Every structure is written in C-alpha cells, then in structure tokens.
Amino acid sequence: MIRKxxxxxxILPPESRLWVEVEATAHRVFGGFGYEEIRLPALEPTxxxxxxxxxxxxxxxxxxxxxxxxxxxxxxxxxEGTASVARAYIENGLGQxxxxxxxxxxxxxxxxxxxxxxxxxxxxxxxxxxxxxxAPQADVEVLLVLxxxxxxxxxxxxxxxxxxLGDPEDRPRFIDGLKKELSPHREKLCSDCQRRWEANxxxxxxxxxxxxxxLVAETTPVADVVSDEARRHVEEVEAGLAALGISxxxxxxxxxxxxxxxxxxxxxxxxxxxxxxxxxxxxxxDRLISDLGGSRVPGTGFAxxxxxxxxxxxxxxxxxxxxxxxxxxLPLGAKAAAAGLGITxxxxxxxxxxxxxxxxxxxxxxxxxxxxxGARVAVIVGEAELSADVAIVRDLERSEQQTVALERVPEVVxxxxxxxxxx
Ligand code: HAM
Numbered sequence: 001m002i003r004k005x006x007x008x009x010x011i012l013p014p015e016s017r018l019w020v021e022v023e024a025t026a027h028r029v030f031g032g033f034g035y036e037e038i039r040l041p042a043l044e045p046t047x048x049x050x051x052x053x054x055x056x057x058x059x060x061x062x063x064x065x066x067x068x069x070x071x072x073x074x075x076x077x078x079x080e081g082t083a084s085v086a087r088a089y090i091e092n093g094l095g096q097x098x099x100x101x102x103x104x105x106x107x108x109x110x111x112x113x114x115x116x117x118x119x120x121x122x123x124x125x126x127x128x129x130x131x132x133x134x135a136p137q138a139d140v141e142v143l144l145v146l147x148x149x150x151x152x153x154x155x156x157x158x159x160x161x162x163x164x165l166g167d168p169e170d171r172p173r174f175i176d177g178l179k180k181e182l183s184p185h186r187e188k189l190c191s192d193c194q195r196r197w198e199a200n201x202x203x204x205x206x207x208x209x210x211x212x213x214x215l216v217a218e219t220t221p222v223a224d225v226v227s228d229e230a231r232r233h234v235e236e237v238e239a240g241l242a243a244l245g246i247s248x249x250x251x252x253x254x255x256x257x258x259x260x261x262x263x264x265x266x267x268x269x270x271x272x273x274x275x276x277x278x279x280x281x282x283x284x285x286d287r288l289i290s291d292l293g294g295s296r297v298p299g300t301g302f303a304x305x306x307x308x309x310x311x312x313x314x315x316x317x318x319x320x321x322x323x324x325x326x327x328x329x330l331p332l333g334a335k336a337a338a339a340g341l342g343i344t345x346x347x348x349x350x351x352x353x354x355x356x357x358x359x360x361x362x363x364x365x366x367x368x369x370x371x372x373x374g375a376r377v378a379v380i381v382g383e384a385e386l387s388a389d390v391a392i393v394r395d396l397e398r399s400e401q402q403t404v405a406l407e408r409v410p411e412v413v414x415x416x417x418x419x420x421x422x423x
Contacts, residue, residue, distance in 0.1 A: 005121070005122075007112075007113070007115055008120065008121060009120060015310075017324070018310050019124075019306070021317070022126075022309065023306075025152050026126050027104070029145065029148050030145060030149070033102065033144075033145050034102045035103060035104040036102065036103065036104065037103070037105060037106075038088060038103045040088060040105055040107070041078075042078055042107065042108060043076070043077060043078070044078050044083070044084055045074065045075065046064070046074040046075060046076040048076075048083050048084070048087055048292070049078070049080075051292060052082070052259075052260055052288055052292060053080065053259060053260065054200065054258065055199075055200075056196060056199045056203050057259055058206075058257055059079050059080070059111060059257060062112070063079060063112045064076050064079055064110075064111070065077040065112060077110035078110065079109055079110060079111045080125070080258070080303065081125055081129075081303055082127070082129060082258075082260070082288070082299075083292075084105075085105065085129045086294070086299070087292060089131055089289060089294065090294035095295060099132030099133070100138065102130050103130075104127065104129075105125075105128075105129075106124065106125065106126040106306070107124060108122050109122070109124070110122055111123075117273075117277070118277040118305075118307065118308045118311060119277075120307055123306070123307045124305075124307060125304060125306060126303065126306050126309075127282075127301060127302060127303035128142065128145060128301050128302060129299055129300070129301035130142060130300055131289070131297055132299075133298060133300070136233050136234070136237045136240060137236075138298075138300050139237045139264045139284060139300050140240030140241055142282065142301055142302055143237070143241055143246060143302075146268070146280060146302055147160070147244075147246050149304075153314065154313070154317040155314060156314075157270070157271055158269070158270055158279065159270075160246070160247070160248040160266055160267075161248065161249045161251035161266060161268075161269060162238070162249070162250060162251065162264065162265070162266040163221075163223055163251050163253075163254040163255070163265050163266070164222070164223040164231065164234040165226075165256075165261055165262055165283070166222060166226030166227060166263065167262050167263065168262060170225060173225055174222055174226075175202065177219075177225060178201060178204070179197070179201060181218070181220065182216075182219060185215050188211060189204065189207075190209040190212050192207065192209075193207050200259070202259075205253065205255040206255050206257050216253065217253065221253065222252075222255065224252075226263075233263050234264055248266070254266075260285040260288040260291070261284065262283075262285065262287065263283075263284045264284045265283035267281045267282075268281075268304075270312045272312045273308065277308055278305070278308075279304060280302050280304040280309075281302065281303060282300070283300065284298070284300040285298075285300065324353055325352065325353070325377070325420075325421075326353045326354070326355070326375045326376060327347055327352050327354040327375060327378070327417075328357065328370030328373060328378045329341075329343050329347070329355065329356040329357065329378075330356075330366040330370065330378055330380045331343075331356065332363055332366070332380065332381065332382035334360075335383050336381045336383055336385070339386050339406075340357065340381055341356050343379055343381065343406070344356040346409065346410055347379070347409070347413060349410075350414065352410075352413065357369060357370075363380065366378070367396075370396060376397060377394065377417065378394045379392070379394075379409055380393075380394060380401075389406050390405055391403075391404060391409050392404075393409060393412050393413060395416050395420075397420055
C-alpha cells in the first residue's frame with residue numbers, strides 16, 4: 001500500500017464540507033471589504049523566499065521544500081503567500097491599478113516542520129494583503145476584516161495580540177542594546193542563537209528553546225526602542241481598533257518568524273489550542289516590495305492557518321454544516337432511473353443534498369442504503385408513480401409516507417426537514 005507523505009493529510013467528507021464553507025465565508029467577508037482573490041503558483045524560485053522571509057529564519061534555513069528542477073533551477077514549494085503576492089505585484093505591474101490594491105488568497109503551503117498537533121508539512125492558509133497604503137488605517141482595516149471573518153465563523157474567544165517592531169532604522173539601536181543585555185549570558189544561548197548573534201540577532205527573540213526564551217524575557221522589549229513615528233503609528237492602530245470595539249492585547253515579546261515585518265505585527269491565539277498554536281499571523285511590511293526590486297510600496301496583511309482554524313471551529317458553525325439534511329432518491333426499476341435523477345436535480349437546486357440510488361437496489365436495500373448515508377427523507381419513484389406523475393415521500397424518522405405530485409416534492413421534503421429540525 002502506498003501511504004501519504006508524512007505531514008500531509010487527506011481531508012475526507014463530511015469534514016471537507018467545513019473547508020468549503022469556511023472558504024466560502026472568507027470570499028464573502030473579504031469580498032465585502034473589496035478584497036479579490038489572486039491565485040498564485042505553489043512553486044516559486046527559491047530566491048524569492050530567501051530575499052523576503054529571510055535567510056536566517058527557521059522557515060528558510062530549516063523548513064523549505066527546495067529542489068533543483070530538471071534544468072538545475074532551484075525551486076521551492078511556497079512556505080507562505082506574502083512573498084508571492086509581492087512578486088506578482090511587481091511582475092504584473094499591479095502598481096498601475098488604482099491603489100491601494102486589496103488581494104486575498106488561499107491554498108496549500110509547505111514547511112518541513114517537526115510533527116505535532118496542528119503542525120503539518122502541507123497546510124493551508126487563508127490570507128489578505130493590502131498594498132499601497134502606509135497609514136495605520138490600513139492595519140486597522142486588516143484587523144477588522146480578520147475580526148469580522150472570525151465572528152462570521154462564530155468565534156468569540158480568540159485573542160488578538162499585537163506588538164510594535166519599529167522601523168529598520170530603529171534596529172541597529174535595538175540590537176546594540178539587546179546584545180549589551182545578553183552578552184553576560186552569551187555562552188548560555190543555544191547553538192542556533194550563537195550563529196544568529198552575528199548573522200541576524202533579531203531572530204534570537206524568536207528562538208523556541210526555553211533557556212533562550214528565559215534570557216530574552218529579561219531584555220528591554222523592542223517596542224521601547226522605536227522612533228516616535230513608529231510609536232504613533234501603532235498607537236493609532238490601537239485607537240482605531242478601540243473605536244471599532246475590537247480588543248487587542250499588547251505582547252511585548254512578539255516578533256514573528258519572518259524578516260519582512262516592521263511596525264505593526266500581530267497574532268491570533270486560541271485559548272483552546274494554547275500558546276503554541278497560533279491561528280493567524282500578520283503585520284506590516286513596507287520594504288518588502290522594494291527589497292524584491294519593485295518601487296516603495298507599503299503593505300500589510302495576515303494569513304490564517306486553515307487547518308488549525310477548522311480544528312477549533314465553534315459548534316454553532318460546525319453542526320449545521322455537518323448535519324445538513326440528506327434526502328435519498330430511490331428510483332425503482334430501469335424506467336424510473338432517469339426520473340430519479342430528475343428529482344435529484346430539482347432537490348439539489350433547492351439546496352438539499354439528495355443523492356440518487358443508481359446501482360439498481362430493491363426498495364428494501366435502497367431504504368437500508370438511505371439509513372446508512374444518514375438520510376432523513378427518502379423519495380421513492382417506481383413505474384406506477386412515474387405514469388401518474390407522482391412520487392412517494394417517506395419520512396424515515398417517523399416511518400410515515402405520502403404520495404405527492406412530482407412538482408411538489410421539493411416543497412414537501414422541505415416541510416418534513418423543517419419539522420424534524422424544530423423538534
Ligand atoms: P506565519 O505566522 O508564518 O505568517 O503563518 C500564518 C499562519 O499559518 C500561522 O499562524 C499558522 O496558523 C499557520 N501555519 C504556519 N505553519 C503551519 C504548519 N506547519 N501547520 C499548520 N499551520 C501552520 C505568514 O505566513 C505570513 N505570510 C502572514 C502574513 C500575511 N503577514 C502579512 N501578510
């Protein structure tokens with residue numbers, strides 16, 4: 001037997017319905033705020049991520065699926081979406097369109113990570129980016145879109161945490177201070193952090209090793225060492241969110257694991273999954289597009305981990321999706337087969353899941369099948385019914401049935417389903 005690659009998943013029905021509904025909700029909510037979908041390749045030149053996410057990040061140094069193609073070009077299965085959005089913005093001249101440009105995306109991402117709950121090697125992200133808006137209002141908008149989407153899914157217990165990373169110009173000052181504070185303990189840092197000390201000291205703040213985290217916890221938070229302008233920016237983001245009734249918490253140790261961020265960074269954590277499992281991450285990246293060879297175009301956005309989101313979906317969203325009423329359509333005999341499919345088409349048009357029996361089962365075997373697929377109602381049509389333009393609608397919970405004119409079948413089925421939902 002061939003088995004799936006470690007860290008990948010088969011998402012089977014009916015669980016897959018949740019994915020469809022979550023994605024439909026994302027398109028609806030994001031669309032209302034003016035975000036339109038951009039569909040991006042899963043395969044990109046490796047250099048794209050080295051130059052955007054950053055060489056010394058865990059993602060680029062340890063987690064990328066990178067390989068040479070048949071012509072020896074180094075390609076990478078995308079570990080995230082923002083870099084691809086920036087590349088596509090430059091490559092397609094999207095700066096020529098009315099700005100700011102609002103884009104959304106969803107799809108699989110790949111990271112070679114240690115396996116644990118909520119951490120996969122192929123996972124899906126749902127994200128938005130707004131490009132060409134430097135003002136704090138764009139960060140507020142992005143967080144409002146996030147909050148609205150999560151509310152539409154029924155969440156009310158998620159926590160948004162936020163920090164201020166300042167501007168790249170603030171970094172040398174911050175890093176000097178950080179190194180001064182850490183230098184008495186330098187030999188206690190892990191081997192990765194020893195390397196980061198020279199290559200990219202900011203990444204020390206992001207180290208997951210507990211002893212490094214303890215040392216970092218004693219240092220001055222990055223938000224204390226930012227310019228007045230950067231400070232004002234994030235304060236305005238917080239004020240905007242407060243005006244919209246969205247509560248966020250400051251997280252002075254939050255730095256995010258990607259190099260392109262500046263000023264506003266944020267994450268969403270679920271009390272159910274605990275601190276380690278972040279549902280969503282995002283922030284501002286005003287230098288990304290210029291670092292990739294485009295003009296100075298500011299940007300801000302977020303990406304939600306769809307696998308983790310679905311794991312903690314509230315019952316109020318989950319139940320109606322998983323328990324959508326099923327109607328079994330049972331044509332009896334060869335002559336009724338096409339009529340059966342016609343009934344399915346009419347019921348499907350009204351939003352029912354109404355699979356037809358197409359293997360020629362008898363009535364008894366057909367009803368057994370209906371029970372197994374969880375049908376609440378069966379619509380039975382044999383040759384006698386066919387010639388009278390009627391069908392039998394059978395309530396499988398109450399074991400009662402009635403004969404109904406064909407054109408009234410969807411209406412009668414709807415009535416039965418509604419009744420049983422109300423009990
Ligand atoms: P990120 O924090 O690396 O940010 O990923 C965003 C989310 O993807 C995480 O919060 C998590 O829910 C999910 N995720 C990441 N790795 C895994 C994994 N191995 N298994 C399951 N879920 C995972 C970014 O990717 C940025 N591009 C976000 C962004 C958009 N910033 C600005 N715009």
